[in-house]
Amino acid sequence: MRIDLHTHSTASDGTDTPAELVRNAAAAGLDVVALTDHDSVGGYAEAKAALPAGLTLVTGAELSCRVGGVSMHMLAYLFDPDEPELARERELVRDDRVPRAQSMVAKLQELGVPVTWEQVARIAGDGAVGRPHVAAAMVELGVVETVSDAFTPQWLANDGRAYAEEHELDPFDAIRLVKAAGGVTVFAHPLAVKRGRTIPESVIAELTAAGLDGIEVDHMEHDDVARARLRGLAADLGLLTTGSSDYHGSRKTVALGEYTTDPEIYGEIVRRAFGAFPVPGAGG
Known part of the structure; x- marks a missing residue:
């Protein structure tokens, strides 16, 4: 089984x-x-x-x-x-997911990553937007090779440079x-x-x-x-x-x-x- x-x-x-x-x-x-x-x-x-x-x-x-x-x-x-x-x-x-993702996008832009909210929203579609969608946008842009590579202190890991807290x-x-x-x-x-x-x-x-x-x-x-x-x-x-x-x-x-x-x-x-x-x- x-x-x-x-x-x-x-x-x-x-x-x-x-x-x-x-x-x-x-x-x-x-x-x-x-x-x-x-x-x-x-x-x-x-x-x-x-x-x-x-x-x-x-x-x-x-x-x-x-x-x-x-x-x-x-x-x-x-x-x-x-x-x-x-x-x-x-x-x-769930209600906090959109402003959180938008905050991560803003932090990435400050770090020189040309990700946009429109790109992340397109990737998320009807799903509850989250870090993997932001990471997928980074993959599309060639910033990282895989979604997992975005979950590091350099980028989106907990307390990473582009991390944003959410209601938990x-x-x-x-x-x-x-x-x-x-x-x-x-x-x-x-x-x-x-x-x-x-x-x-x-x-x-x-x-x-x-x-x-x-x-x-x-x-x-x-x-x-x-x-x-x-x-x-x-x-x-x-x-x-x-x-x-x-x-x-x-x-x-x-x-x-x-x-x-x-x-x-x-x-x-x-x-x-x-x-x-x-x-x-x-x-x-």
């Missing part, structure tokens, strides 16, 4: 539409795929309608958070998307809100050091005490040393460990299913959730 619990569509900053994503997931041999767009549930309906037979969809979102001045992402699975308090917080984050949830509030909506929380790519400062292990312990369910271990931005460290931490704290591609379509080199989650861990995530349930494909 092959399970990928972290993917993005055009509802945020991926390049596959939700329908294309689930079809591509099935073609990649996945049995389960989670749709976790940034602070958005906008792709759910299209993904469900197109869901191929044999593929199960886990609904979710990747929530933008900040603690101690450090940005982090919280994967939330199988929560009730209509729960009003969590929906209101997601909307606040306190992760303790995020855990509380997701739990109240019947969902399960997993700290995404906690040791992705290329993006900037990371959360100390002491804070991960505090998040665990507040109800954090797991941490994402097998991820393209974690080397073997980081993965071993995270597995040890998870064992010490009693956290679930997941593996995921963090697929963004052509915006990143990672493929669907390149990293996967153990079926027993997936079963435990489903067991803990009560806000929503996995959707089995009916040949959409």
Whole structure:
């Protein structure tokens, strides 16, 4: 059983539409795929309608958070998307995405990069605009070779020269809100050091005490040393460990299913959730 619990569509900053994503997931041999767009549930309906037979969809979102001045992402699975308090917080984050992206464009222009807001808006289309769209504009201009190359201190990494802060949830509030909506929380790519400062292990312990369910271990931005460290931490704290591609379509080199989650861990995530349930494909 092959399970990928972290993917993005055009509802945020991926390049596959939700329908294309689930079809591509099935073609990649996945049995389960989670749709976790940034602070958005906008792709759910299209993904469900197109869901191929044999593929199960886990609904979710990747929530933008900040603690101690450090940005982090919280994967939330199988929560009730209509729960009003969590929906209101997601909307606040989404509403801040346009002025934030415009601020990054202005900073890049000050650094001599001829990116324009019109270019970034064209790349984002109907999705929730974010840093990858700004990075894609930099690729178009030949400033960097890949989107990942833009996520450095020189450019768009957390606290980088062209970084701009956004409205972000306190992760303790995020855990509380997701739990109240019947969902399960997993700290995404906690040791992705290329993006900037990371959360100390002491804070991960505090998040665990507040109800954090797991941490994402097998991820393209974690080397073997980081993965071993995270597995040890998870064992010490009693956290679930997941593996995921963090697929963004052509915006990143990672493929669907390149990293996967153990079926027993997936079963435990489903067991803990009560806000929503996995959707089995009916040949959409």
